[in-house]
Amino acid sequence: MSEPILRRLSFTLYLALPVALTGCAGLETPVWLQSLYSTDSSQTYDTQKQTLDELLVQLQSDENTAQQAVSVKSSAIPGNNSPVGKNSALSRTTSEPAWNQSSLQDLKLANGTTRASLRESVERALLGSQQIMSSFQNFQAALQGQEIDRGRLMPQVNFQGQAGYDWRYRSPQPPSSESWNRSGMNLGLSQLLYDGNATRNTVKQLGLEKLATYYDLLTTTDAVANEAVNAYIDVVRYRHMIELAQENYNIHKKTLGLLSERLDSGVGRGVDTEHAAGRLALAQTNLMTENNNLNNVNQRYRRLMGDLPPKHIAPVPEPRLPTASEMTNFGMAIRNNPDILSKQAMVQAAQASTDAARGNFSPTLELRASTSSERDNPTSSNYGALNNRVEVVMNYALFRGGSDTARLRQSSAQTLSARNVRDHTCRNLQQELSTTWNDIQRTRAQLPFLKDHEKSMEKVSVAAEQQFQIGQRSLLDLLDTANELFDSRRARLNGEYDLLKLEYRWLALAHRLLPELGLAEPLGTRPAESSELLLPDEVIQACAAPIPDTKNLAPGGLVYQNDGLPPIIRAASKSGR
Structure with missing residues (x-):
């Protein structure tokens, strides 16, 4: 099958698909199809064929359009080579093909791909951001730092074992010595009872x-x-x-060609041709500038x-902002x-640090319990005995060189x-x-x-x-x-x-x-x-x-006077919105 036939077959499917979808979904027939499927008897076959050929030429201008045609709203923002709807809020107001004004917004591209959306792009940026991961790890580090000091409020259990060799020498008269193997163990538990809430405030x-x-x-x-x-x-x-910029460049290029033809035929002026050539050069630099701007933005997009x-x-969806009437x-x-x-x-953390510093002026109470056994001095009657102990220990710092007071002033x-x-x-x-x-x-x-x-x-x-x-x-x-x-x-x-x-x-x-x-x-x-x-x-x-108050942003108006006097500009009102 020849390439022209394949293109026309693809174009026929392109026309039939929106009709079938609109019929199944109960949607209104797109505007660009109404011109082809019009029931007006005044529209002849030749007129329809001409319209069809014009659309086919438009589609063939982009080799991927027949495969990647997408229906968008009149406010859609297309890619580089896609025309923009005339009524688009984010488009240039110019005459454009009516086939871009389809109401089937949610159609995927013919090859199965979809357009990138703002939400998906932002989500990708968030998931791949090293800044966010760094901040998250800082949060995890702070979480573990709190757990470190929280552990001081829990019971502390320690086990100690020892083994060694002792000897003893007596002098002067008569000299004697003795030695023995020494071993022992200690299992201790301690629990902080009170420290002026210094630890609790540190955890806070x-x-x-x-x-x-x-x-x-x-x-x-x-x-x-x-x-x-x-x-x-x-x-x-x-x-x-x-x-x-491309459209502006094409206009200047076409105009320069026409002026050059007139100059060659002897009816034009050389100064006009030079003038147009200079403007074409400026249009070219504008196009290069916009392309470079896009290249830079593409790299920023890639980084993010x-x-x-x-x-x-x-x-780009239009965000919803509160109005001035909704908030004062x-x-x-x-x-x-x-x-x-x-x-x-951080303010409340500093206040908690001050409370923790005040706790250093209070005594510390600890509950301690231990059991131990030590084989020391074989001649003793307590050799190898098991010692158990429970006690409450108070520690009160009477003087630390003024460090506690300095710590309070610091916090x-x-x-x-x-x-x-x-x-x-x-x-x-x-x-x-x-x-x-x-x-x-x-x-x-x-x-x-x-x-x-x-x-x-x-x-x-x-x-x-x-x-x-x-x-x-x-x-x-x-x-x-x-x-x-x-x-x-x-x-x-x-x-x-x-x-x-x-x-x-x-x-x-x-x-x-x-x-x-x-x-x-x-x-x-x-x-x-x-x-x-x-x-x-x-x-x-x-x-x-x-x-x-943005009342001064209200535009001024022209006041027309009688007797043929020139109009005057009325200043913006200073009161009232």
Whole structure:
């Protein structure tokens, strides 16, 4: 069977599969199929055949499209060579084939592979992160460190055995000596009864330090997840940027060819050709820059996820953020942030260290029990006797050179230092939450204008092309409008992707990124000391502030005056949102 027949057979199956699936699932027929299976009698066979041939040519432009065709929503973000839906929130607004507007989002690729999703990519980054593994091992080390001191609260059992040879010499008169074999054993048990709660407070201190390492693990997890999200978004971003840069380059290359033909035929000007050649060189450098940006992002993606990004990447889901009406400040976000919780755990650990230092001023009571047998001095009547002993021993240090007092002052200073670190962290967190929130509101306010700018430039581009056809515009004028359209599309795409990165960053600061992605925390259960962690309300109130007022981001408006006077710009309102 010839290759053209195979291609047409594959294309026929490609058309039939969505029809069968939509019929079985009760879904609406995709838009791109409605043009082929229209029941309108006015559509002739030749028209349908022409439409079919156009789609076939479009499919043959990519050798893998017929085998890897995937249906996506109008808001889907395709790979390098895939067109973007016209109504896509993360796509360039331009005229594109209608066959990409299918509603069958969940279809796998024809070869059985699936697109990489944001959730799967972040999960791979978390599982392969050395930073997370290092933080986890620090947590395990802190856990065992607590168990070391916890063992001091348990009974201590010791066994001692001995064997040797003794001899005795008497002098001066008359000199004599004797010797014998000596052996013995001792089995002893000791139990700490009281030490001013120094050991218990030390165990508590180490438990809170362990809790701090647990929250450090969560902080590292949020940071790695946010970095993975940024890498994923940037891969999609620069794939789109390459599409725009390639399209811009093709326009400049085509225009230069037309100008060169006119120059060769004697109706063009050399300066116009040189001008177009210079712009083509600039378009080439823009394309090279975008390709290099994608190469760099691919390496960042590989470092985080362990492999280069696949050809097909799923759209970036839009995160759910609380609205300004749902909260008055960022207090809850601060309370949930693991970084501030880690610092609070260190404050309480320092306080427990102070309590342990005070215990050194108290006496120590121990219960001791032992049994021993020693074969010493064969002439004694107790030779080889079994000795049993039970006693309570008190040890009271009267003077240790001032070390206990110095230890108390040291722990008190460490407590004050930990509080300052906690308050500083809280202020920084409040600032980051506020500035990120401001950037989110600013980008949201700018996006409608960026989209309007892009739509306006599209209309200008169409009008300029129409004017060129009737001789009112030159090819260089078309290049000017093409450059402005290219810049407007880049600005709009950058705004949309910047907004996504800001929203996911805010979720990471509020410790809500993993739940948003449907991922669990590194450990199933939190340490028992988490129930003892108390973050005072006054600490939150001291650093928390109301949600930033972004009323000054409201755009100004034009006020048209009477009597033919020019319009004036009305300043943004300073009160009210």
